[in-house]
Amino acid sequence: MNLKHTTIPPGESVDLERFDPADRCGLSSKEDSEQLLQADVRDLTALQEIFAARKERALLIVLQGMDAAGKDGIIKHVMSGINPQGVDVHGFRQPSAKELAHDFLWRESKVLPQFGRIGIFNRSYYEEVLVVRVNREALEAEGEREAAESWHERYEDINAFERHLVRSGTIVLKFFLHLSKEEQRKRLLARLDDRDKLWKFSDADLDGHMHWDAYQRAYSEMLAGTSTTWAPWHIVPADRKWVSRAVVGEIVLSALRDLPAEYPKPSKERIEKSALLARALEGEAEKGEKPSG
Amino acid sequence: MNLKHTTIPPGESVDLERFDPADRCGLSSKEDSEQLLQADVRDLTALQEIFAARKERALLIVLQGMDAAGKDGIIKHVMSGINPQGVDVHGFRQPSAKELAHDFLWRESKVLPQFGRIGIFNRSYYEEVLVVRVNREALEAEGEREAAESWHERYEDINAFERHLVRSGTIVLKFFLHLSKEEQRKRLLARLDDRDKLWKFSDADLDGHMHWDAYQRAYSEMLAGTSTTWAPWHIVPADRKWVSRAVVGEIVLSALRDLPAEYPKPSKERIEKSALLARALEGEAEKGEKPSG
Numbered sequence: 001m002n003l004k005h006t007t008i009p010p011g012e013s014v015d016l017e018r019f020d021p022a023d024r025c026g027l028s029s030k031e032d033s034e035q036l037l038q039a040d041v042r043d044l045t046a047l048q049e050i051f052a053a054r055k056e057r058a059l060l061i062v063l064q065g066m067d068a069a070g071k072d073g074i075i076k077h078v079m080s081g082i083n084p085q086g087v088d089v090h091g092f093r094q095p096s097a098k099e100l101a102h103d104f105l106w107r108e109s110k111v112l113p114q115f116g117r118i119g120i121f122n123r124s125y126y127e128e129v130l131v132v133r134v135n136r137e138a139l140e141a142e143g144e145r146e147a148a149e150s151w152h153e154r155y156e157d158i159n160a161f162e163r164h165l166v167r168s169g170t171i172v173l174k175f176f177l178h179l180s181k182e183e184q185r186k187r188l189l190a191r192l193d194d195r196d197k198l199w200k201f202s203d204a205d206l207d208g209h210m211h212w213d214a215y216q217r218a219y220s221e222m223l224a225g226t227s228t229t230w231a232p233w234h235i236v237p238a239d240r241k242w243v244s245r246a247v248v249g250e251i252v253l254s255a256l257r258d259l260p261a262e263y264p265k266p267s268k269e270r271i272e273k274s275a276l277l278a279r280a281l282e283g284e285a286e287k288g289e290k291p292s293g
Numbered sequence: 294m295n296l297k298h299t300t301i302p303p304g305e306s307v308d309l310e311r312f313d314p315a316d317r318c319g320l321s322s323k324e325d326s327e328q329l330l331q332a333d334v335r336d337l338t339a340l341q342e343i344f345a346a347r348k349e350r351a352l353l354i355v356l357q358g359m360d361a362a363g364k365d366g367i368i369k370h371v372m373s374g375i376n377p378q379g380v381d382v383h384g385f386r387q388p389s390a391k392e393l394a395h396d397f398l399w400r401e402s403k404v405l406p407q408f409g410r411i412g413i414f415n416r417s418y419y420e421e422v423l424v425v426r427v428n429r430e431a432l433e434a435e436g437e438r439e440a441a442e443s444w445h446e447r448y449e450d451i452n453a454f455e456r457h458l459v460r461s462g463t464i465v466l467k468f469f470l471h472l473s474k475e476e477q478r479k480r481l482l483a484r485l486d487d488r489d490k491l492w493k494f495s496d497a498d499l500d501g502h503m504h505w506d507a508y509q510r511a512y513s514e515m516l517a518g519t520s521t522t523w524a525p526w527h528i529v530p531a532d533r534k535w536v537s538r539a540v541v542g543e544i545v546l547s548a549l550r551d552l553p554a555e556y557p558k559p560s561k562e563r564i565e566k567s568a569l570l571a572r573a574l575e576g577e578a579e580k581g582e583k584p585s586g
Contacts, residue, residue, distance in 0.1 A: 045373075053492050076376045080338075083369045085382045085415065122378065185574055192571040196556040198563065199346050206570060263489040270491065277499060278485040281478055 001036070001250055002026035006234050008227040014220045021180040023237040025247055033242040040249040041081045047256040048118065052086045053263050055116035058170040061252065062121045064130070065177030066215060067205040068187035069238045070245075071122050074177070078249045079120065088113055091122040104128045104154070105161050115169060125161075129154050129222045134214045155225035162231040171255055172231035175248055176223060177238035181212050294329070294543055295319035299527050301520040307513045314473040316530040318540055326535040333542040334374045340549040341411065345379045346556050348409035351463040354545065355414045357423070358470030359508060360498040361480035362531045363538075364415050367470070371542045372413065381406055384415040397421045397447070398454050408462060418454075422447050422515045427507045448518035455524040464548055465524035468541055469516060470531035474505050 002025050008014060027033045051057070063071045079087055090111050099107045105125050113119030129151050162172050188209060191201040208215055227233040234251055238244045266274070295318050301307060320326040344350070356364045372380055383404050392400045398418050406412030422444050455465050481502060484494040501508055520526040527544055531537045559567070 072378065075378045079377045080375065081373055082377065084372045084375065084377050084380045084413070085365065085368045085384070087377045088381070089378045091378075120377070185577055189571055189574050192567045192574070195559060195564075198559045198567060199557040201567065203566075203570075206574075209574075264492040266488060266491045271488075273496075274485045274491060274494065277496075278482055281482050281485070281499075281502075284478055 001246065003247065003250065006236060006247060006251075008223050008233040008235055010227050010229050010232060012224065012227075014224040014227075016178065016216050016220050016223075019178055019235050019237070021178045021183065021237050022239040024240065024243055025237065027243055027246060030240075030242045033246045037077065037242075037246045037249045040246070040253045041078065044078075044249070044253050044256065045082050047253070047259075047261065048082050048086050050261060050263055051118075051256060051259065052083070052116045054260065055264075056169065057259060058113040058115050059118045059252075059255065060113055060121065060165065060170050060172045061118065062124045062126065062172065062174040063177065064123065064126050064175070064219075065238060066179050066184055067208050068184050068191070069177035069179040070241050071177060073241055074175075074245055074248050075120055075122060077245045078252065079118075082118070086116070087118045087120065089120045089122060092124055092127060105157070112165070112170070125158060126222060126226075129158075129225075130215065130218050131208075133218050134211055137214065138211070151221070152225065155222070158226050159228050159231075162226075162228065166230040173252060173255055174226075174231060174233045175251075176219065176233055176235050177244055178235050179238040181209070183239040184209055184212075294539065296540065296543065299529060299540060299544070301516050301526040301528055303520050303522050303525060305517065305520075307517040307520075309471065309509050309513050309516075312471055312528050312530070314471045314476065314530050315532040317533065317536055318530060320536055320539060323533075323535045326539045330370065330535075330539045330542045333539070333546045334371065337371075337542070337546050337549065338375050340546070340552075340554065341375050341379050343554060343556055344411075344549060344552065345376070345409045347553065348557075349462065350552060351406040351408050352411045352545075352548065353406055353414065353458065353463050353465045354411065355417045355419065355465065355467040356470065357416065357419050357468070357512075358531060359472050359477055360501050361477050361484070362470035362472040363534050364470060366534055367468075367538055367541050368413055368415060370538045371545065372411075375411070379409070380411045380413065382413045382415060385417055385420060398450065405458070405463070418451060419515060419519075422451075422518075423508065423511050424501075426511045427504055430507065431504070444514070445518065448515070451519050452521050452524075455519075455521065459523040466545060466548055467519075467524060467526045468544075469512065469526055469528050470537055471528050472531040474502070476532040477502055477505075 005019070005023075006025065027036070051059070063074060065071055075089055079089075088111065090108075092107065095107065108121060108125050111119070133151055166172055188201070188205055191197045191205075223233050223235070234247075236244045236247045298312070298316075299318065320329070344352070356367060358364055368382055372382075381404065383401075385400065388400060401414060401418050404412070426444055459465055481494070481498055484490045484498075516526050516528070527540075529537045529540045
């Protein structure tokens with residue numbers, strides 16, 4: 001798999017037109033890709049157990065992308081099979097009145113993964129420089145709001161927040177699922193045409209489609225402004241679901257592979273005490289119940 | 294599989310000696326049992342999607358049992374494969390100072406599953422009538438505490454709390470993993486002997502083993518006092534892991550099977566509006582990007 005072009009270099013401007021949403025990242029076929037994903041999920045499952053046991057680091061996965069870009073599918077196909085005890089998924093849509101009465105990083109801060117756990121944000125505080133921005137700019141254009149906000153300050157706050165998380169031991173992986181407008185159109189149509197999928201459709205999904213160019217601009221600037229050395233953005237071609245799933249699986253796996261792959265080493269005292277306890281248990285009279293299974 | 298004896302009838306006293314921790318519940322072999330579990334997990338996965346889409350009910354699974362009874366393994370083996378976006382696992386060990394400054398149902402109340410989601414409590418407020426009770430009674434016996442608390446009042450509070458949850462649309466499934474003292478001894482020894490498992494061992498695990506009889510009494514009374522028509526206890530033979538996993542899988546699956554197995558039906562208005570939106574999308578000029586994958 002070729003992941004060379006999927007990481008956005010910090011400090012560079014981003015032209016989304018230069019990234020092909022239908023790119024295969026060197027994957028030859030759907031079948032090969034699914035096999036690779038399966039193998040990666042197996043390895044992920046094993047490494048996650050050690051990660052959970054060591055409790056030294058946390059892993060935060062941020063998923064962003066237009067509606068129907070495949071965020072739910074990534075969670076289902078990449079993270080299923082992993083022990084649910086080690087994974088927390090949080091979705092962030094319309095904030096509540098209480099959440100709006102706090103700073104824009106508050107609701108995510110409350111549910112950050114603890115050491116040993118993987119947290120997945122299905123959308124996140126990045127919505128604050130995406131949907132919030134597009135809507136405000138639409139109102140500004142109609143003269144219903146004054147003065148452009150400084151989105152740059154929000155980037156700065158996000159970057160400082162993530163730097164703090166990384167310094168404290170959290171690994172932050174950010175994925176932008178890059179979908180073409182035409183593929184989104186097809187997927188939204190499929191939802192509208194299938195009564196078993198219609199529940200997934202919200203009228204708001206269409207807003208994004210109608211304001212496509214404004215969203216692409218907001219995404220470009222966001223990606224350029226918040227791809228940092230400590231938490232770079234990965235741009236994932238999303239027109240083929242089997243490509244995006246394999247790419248995300250591979251990047252998550254490689255982050256875990258960079259960590260020590262051993263269960264926590266007990267201290268000398270711990271080992272000595274355990275030997276004592278084991279001897280006591282061994283000496284205990286057996287009670288006659290001897291299940292063989 | 295024979296699950297007749299696994300549900301504790303409300304209002305009856307419970308003699309744990311009468312339940313065999315090594316019972317096979319009619320399962321012929323480990324292989325058969327694992328195949329059954331695999332099939333059940335597949336069905337669970339499919340039904341969970343509909344459950345999540347309907348958002349009409351929540352499912353709360355409470356796991357209790359002595360240390361090394363297999364609670365973690367149940368979560369891993371029964372719930373892996375299910376979309377992690379629909380499952381929240383919460384463990385409750387030693388409460389924090391802040392949690393102790395609240396009523397004993399508070400910390401669990403805050404993380405109850407919302408409609409459409411499955412919440413798993415790995416231990417729960419039941420610890421309040423188990424470890425808390427055993428420790429207090431030990432202090433009382435040594436004359437360091439006065440007067441026995443009324444554990445009966447706690448059962449009443451728990452029952453009323455669960456009745457409220459069930460009335461509000463939550464399905465409450467409670468599993469007691471019934472392990473023999475001898476099998477616990479073996480499993481604790483295995484943890485002590487294997488340096489890759491030693492991290493899982495805590496000295497507190499041994500306390501439970503030392504006060505085995507007091508715990509069994511506390512469990513018996515708790516099961517009798519809190520098995521209700523709205524939230525009965527299931528007693529799961531736990532000496533064979535393949536039995537307990539298959540039993541829990543089967544009971545969880547059957548709870549989901551009792552619910553409507555269809556995706557939410559859209560309203561007439563919704564269907565009409567969707568048709569309009571679909572026509573608008575169909576009319577949209579294609580942009581030339583035609584991914585084939």
